[in-house]
Amino acid sequence: MNADFRRPTLAVDTSTSYLSLALSAGGETRLCHLEAGNKQSELILPQIRALFAEADITAADLGAVVYAQGPGAFTGLRIGAGVAQGLAAPFAVPLVGVPCLDAAAHLVPGRSGVLAAIDARMGEVFYAWFDTANHRRLSAYQVGKAAEITLPEGAEFSDGIGNAFALSEPPPFAGKPDMPTAADYLNLAQTGRYPAVGAAQAGLLYVRDKIALTAAEQAARKATS
Known part of the structure; x- marks a missing residue:
């Protein structure tokens, strides 16, 4: 399966507290990047509909959907991937997952x-x-x-x-706290270095098996901090 970046392409990043969307269509890239907190699931579809309306397209016109693959916020990643799959599956649109750390590095x-x-x-x-x-x-x-x-x-x-x-305890190297937007995921996907798959094969990149501490683990951590 191949992505067709000559056609409109949507990128979705919900790996942080921000809702970030980018739509490339008609030679223009439209960006939605806003602090969503825990309201990503409420905001994502209305914001996508607004981008589609501005570009005068529908999901059937897409040549690919790019999504943040992880690692990142567990719930946010699932929201973004689920919406990406839901948009792509009815029209057999290819999905391109871009790892979050790759997007940051570039x-x-x-x-x-x-x-x-x-x-x-x-x-x-x-x-x-x-x-x-x-x-x-x-x-x-x-x-x-x-x-x-x-x-x-x-x-x-x-x-x-x-x-x-x-962070208050950052890595022991110099660095900037900048983070990518959906437009950066879109640009990276367009290099062709990340494979396109069908909606059923799209997956997330999990680095941590455990997504929360138990009450006992939280108490133990506080006792040693």
């Missing part, structure tokens, strides 16, 4: 050692290392304490990017 292009790090809550961050000059990932996607992040063997640090750098 905000810093042309560098050999980029640390992308995103707040994972529970005192941890999601992170991976990238060579954005050669479009390579240098490490696995990981989750852990920011202070424990180390350089991959043989790599040299260039830049850090992601909202983990705004």
Whole structure:
């Protein structure tokens, strides 16, 4: 299955507290990027309908739907992927999943050692290392304490990017807390480096198996902090 980026393309990112949508159609990219908190499920379809109306298209006109694949906020990711699948399935529109850390890393292009790090809550961050000059990932996607992040063997640090750098305990490297919008996911998908699949095959990238601490685990964490 191939994405047709010559046709209108919708990108959806609900991996954080922001609802971010981008629609490329008619030579123009329209962006919706707003703080949604826990109202993403209420806002996402009306905002998509508004973008479609502005561009005078429907879901049947889409050549691809791009979505944030994770890691990120568990509920938000499921909302975004579910809406993407719902729009794509009736018309056999291809879906392109772009990992969230990849989208963050490529905000810093042309560098050999980029640390992308995103707040994972529970005192941890999601992170991976990238060579954005050669479009390579240098490490696995990981989750852990920011202070424990180390350089991959043989790599040299260039830049850090992601909202983990705004935390009170950020990674032990210099970095900017910038985060990608849906337009960045759209641009990255259009490079063709990420596979297109049918709606039934679209999946999410989970790095953490556990999504919440038990009451006992929370009490133990507080006792040692």
